[in-house]
Amino acid sequence: MTEVKRVFKVNGKPFFPLGAQSCNSSGYNDKHSETAFKAIQILHGNTLEIPVYWNQCEPKEGKYDFASVDDLIASARRYGIKLILLWFATWKNGNMDYAPAWVKTNQKRFKRVMSRTGNEVWNLSSHCKENLEADKNAFAALCKHLKTTDSKEQTVIGIQIQNESGILGSDRDYGPDGQAIFNSPVPAKLVTAMKKTGKGYVFDMWQKTGGKTAGTWPELFGWEAGEFMTAWGIATYIDNMAAAGKKNYDIPMYINVWLIGQGWWPIPGEAYPSGGAVTKVLDIYKWFTPHVDMISPDTHVADTKNYQAVCAAYARDDNPFFNPETGAAGNAHAWNMFRSIAEYNCLGDFFFGVERILAPDGSVRPENQIVVDSVRCTAAVIPLLLKYQGTGKIHAVIQEDLSMSILMDFEGYSGVVEFGDRRGGYNGKDWKHPSNDVPKAPSYNNRGRGLIIQTEKNEFYLIGANYRLFLRPKSAVENLHPRLVIADFAPKMPGWNMVSIDEGHFDRDGEFVIDQSRNGDEADPAAWVEPDCGVIRVITCE
Numbered sequence: 001m002t003e004v005k006r007v008f009k010v011n012g013k014p015f016f017p018l019g020a021q022s023c024n025s026s027g028y029n030d031k032h033s034e035t036a037f038k039a040i041q042i043l044h045g046n047t048l049e050i051p052v053y054w055n056q057c058e059p060k061e062g063k064y065d066f067a068s069v070d071d072l073i074a075s076a077r078r079y080g081i082k083l084i085l086l087w088f089a090t091w092k093n094g095n096m097d098y099a100p101a102w103v104k105t106n107q108k109r110f111k112r113v114m115s116r117t118g119n120e121v122w123n124l125s126s127h128c129k130e131n132l133e134a135d136k137n138a139f140a141a142l143c144k145h146l147k148t149t150d151s152k153e154q155t156v157i158g159i160q161i162q163n164e165s166g167i168l169g170s171d172r173d174y175g176p177d178g179q180a181i182f183n184s185p186v187p188a189k190l191v192t193a194m195k196k197t198g199k200g201y202v203f204d205m206w207q208k209t210g211g212k213t214a215g216t217w218p219e220l221f222g223w224e225a226g227e228f229m230t231a232w233g234i235a236t237y238i239d240n241m242a243a244a245g246k247k248n249y250d251i252p253m254y255i256n257v258w259l260i261g262q263g264w265w266p267i268p269g270e271a272y273p274s275g276g277a278v279t280k281v282l283d284i285y286k287w288f289t290p291h292v293d294m295i296s297p298d299t300h301v302a303d304t305k306n307y308q309a310v311c312a313a314y315a316r317d318d319n320p321f322f323n324p325e326t327g328a329a330g331n332a333h334a335w336n337m338f339r340s341i342a343e344y345n346c347l348g349d350f351f352f353g354v355e356r357i358l359a360p361d362g363s364v365r366p367e368n369q370i371v372v373d374s375v376r377c378t379a380a381v382i383p384l385l386l387k388y389q390g391t392g393k394i395h396a397v398i399q400e401d402l403s404m405s406i407l408m409d410f411e412g413y414s415g416v417v418e419f420g421d422r423r424g425g426y427n428g429k430d431w432k433h434p435s436n437d438v439p440k441a442p443s444y445n446n447r448g449r450g451l452i453i454q455t456e457k458n459e460f461y462l463i464g465a466n467y468r469l470f471l472r473p474k475s476a477v478e479n480l481h482p483r484l485v486i487a488d489f490a491p492k493m494p495g496w497n498m499v500s501i502d503e504g505h506f507d508r509d510g511e512f513v514i515d516q517s518r519n520g521d522e523a524d525p526a527a528w529v530e531p532d533c534g535v536i537r538v539i540t541c542e
């Protein structure tokens with residue numbers, strides 16, 4: 001597990017941003033952003049990610065207009081919500097849609113990528129200095145503005161530079177600037193970094209191509225030369241912007257990534273934006289973006305195996321894991337978020353399109369309730385996440401398809417988590433959560449999920465949905481009858497020794513406040529967990 005580096009802070013104190021990203025691709029107005037803020041409140045989130053558009057902020061060259069940013073900050077303060085601003089500029093989803101008109105219409109000065117066949121692509125070339133200077137100046141002006149207007153209150157806690165950068169329409173720039181670089185020596189810094197690192201896809205490709213210590217891009221990287229050069233070009237470009245921005249206002253800055261899809265021959269520039277920080281070129285990005293705090297994948301990945309692979313690739317000692325945009329689609333995120341928080345020390349979590357969770361009457365759409373529940377549960381234990389991430393004390397509870405129970409290992413305790421209604425043994429919860437007389441197999445849409453945080457040997461905090469935890473001290477194992485099976489566990493059987501089970505919440509000082517204590521019938525079926533119960537604290541004794 002990687003070390004926890006708290007990138008996000010508010011007034012010097014570690015902060016765990018949690019919420020969602022607005023849709024708002026088409027320019028926000030008060031009404032739109034109101035909906036997004038309201039939705040974040042319903043989620044119990046603390047932060048909204050929302051775009052800021054270069055074309056809106058600099059309609060005429062050098063004339064900046066940050067009124068829209070000021071409006072957003074004012075609304076955020078009114079709602080008591082923090083902001084992460086997404087700077088849509090040179091790149092948005094692999095194209096240049098958000099460049100100002102004076103950039104789009106002056107191709108001579110602001111050079112576009114040229115494809116292999118000589119066509120201009122709707123994408124500004126990272127090799128054109130005018131492009132970089134123009135975007136960098138606007139970005140630095142935004143940062144300066146934020147410093148002046150927000151450094152005291154710190155409503156804006158971070159900035160995403162660009163959005164899913166890269167080229168759609170070509171693997172690289174075949175125009176004169178791009179060609180010149182392609183046929184020039186690869187920067188010595190890149191060769192030095194590869195030698196020092198000694199592993200990874202970029203290193204392997206270099207070795208396979210002959211491992212020459214100097215040469216042009218194709219001489220060093222063969223058929224990957226175009227994508228590698230573009231990754232280097234874009235990484236350098238964005239790092240330049242980050243350096244200029246941080247000079248004016250030093251707040252967290254990150255890059256998000258459109259990942260390579262799962263097709264059988266994903267072509268860069270076609271299946272995904274070429275030169276974006278996909279896993280295979282992540283090393284290049286890390287070597288050339290010292291001013292960027294992290295490179296963060298847009299995890300529109302639902303299935304467990306691929307989700308874990310993405311987390312594992314981006315959670316590195318030199319790259320804290322952060323989830324800037326995941327798909328609520330299919331609701332897989334209702335489970336996956338717990339996994340990345342517990343197993344990959346995720347620093348913050350956002351799904352895309354927060355307005356979409358609301359029906360026109362402002363209520364939560366039933367199909368999105370499970371994501372809302374998962375975020376709300378996570379929000380309830382933020383004080384514990386800030387304290388215990390990276391210590392091994394936070395455990396994800398994820399019910400995989402068809403799974404009915406899992407064994408868990410805690411310090412001094414073994415645990416069994418059962419999902420859905422209990423099979424055998426007493427089944428009840430409380431009057432607000434009636435169980436079915438006939439236990440049914442758990443349905444996909446309410447699969448069990450959550451977190452268990454063991455803060456002391458005998459103290460556990462639980463959040464989530466549709467599971468119950470049985471605990472047994474490891475020391476008591478030998479006292480149990482050998483034929484006692486898991487399903488027969490009950491708290492009052494040997495080994496549980498439950499002192500208390502309480503439902504509660506954490507107050508502003510991070511102290512646990514009891515809202516309701518469970519006992520008797522409601523504590524017999526072990527520590528059961530549902531989203532509307534808040535945080536469940538279980539205290540046991542030997």
Ligand code: DGJ
Binds near residue numbers: 164298
């Ligand atoms: C990923 C992008 O980063 C977002 O801005 C948005 O376009 C979504 N895709 C749409 O699903």
